[in-house]
Amino acid sequence: MLLKLPRWRAPERRTSPAERLRSLVEVHFDFIGRSLRRLGVQEADVDDACQQVFLVASRRLDEIQDGKEKSFLFGVALRVASDARRARRRRAAILDEHSEETDSPNESLSPESLLHQRRARALLDEILETMPLELRTVFVLFELEEMTASEIAQTIDIPPGTVASRLRRAREIFHEQSRRLRAAQERLTP
Numbered sequence: 001m002l003l004k005l006p007r008w009r010a011p012e013r014r015t016s017p018a019e020r021l022r023s024l025v026e027v028h029f030d031f032i033g034r035s036l037r038r039l040g041v042q043e044a045d046v047d048d049a050c051q052q053v054f055l056v057a058s059r060r061l062d063e064i065q066d067g068k069e070k071s072f073l074f075g076v077a078l079r080v081a082s083d084a085r086r087a088r089r090r091r092a093a094i095l096d097e098h099s100e101e102t103d104s105p106n107e108s109l110s111p112e113s114l115l116h117q118r119r120a121r122a123l124l125d126e127i128l129e130t131m132p133l134e135l136r137t138v139f140v141l142f143e144l145e146e147m148t149a150s151e152i153a154q155t156i157d158i159p160p161g162t163v164a165s166r167l168r169r170a171r172e173i174f175h176e177q178s179r180r181l182r183a184a185q186e187r188l189t190p
Helices: 017-038 043-059 069-095 111-130 133-144 149-156 160-188
Strands: none
Touching: 017 043, 017 069, 017 133, 043 069, 069 133, 069 149, 111 133, 111 160, 133 149, 133 160, 149 160
């Protein structure tokens, strides 16, 4: 009888909290930045909001489950975006004026292309603002971030059927608002 010995394995190397945080930032920073912007954070405030998300993550590293990092960060981003929108409304009420969002110019595009891009982004933002947050979240993740329904379900911790129904309702609102805006532009154009 042969005696089977267990295979030797090197002990698993635990990453330090600093290494884990660095990895989270490197892997998810762009996604979180895009998500914050699409969840209503103004372009000028996106960097600060990203820092808030990763600051929360740094304090709660022990709570972030392996494989659930994106979900955790997105949940924090939802709360940070909500706080940013609320703060913007308070500032607007105090100042009684709305500040126009500024985009950093892309020098490789012509002025006409930049204008078209800025108008398209403003229209998208206007349409997204009309959606309830739970619909906007699913719409942004599916249509703009190109995540699958199962990835979305896992990220925001809802059943896949709920993702599908929210996406359907969000698309209805998107198409309805798009038609409304097109009709309004046609009335204004001579």
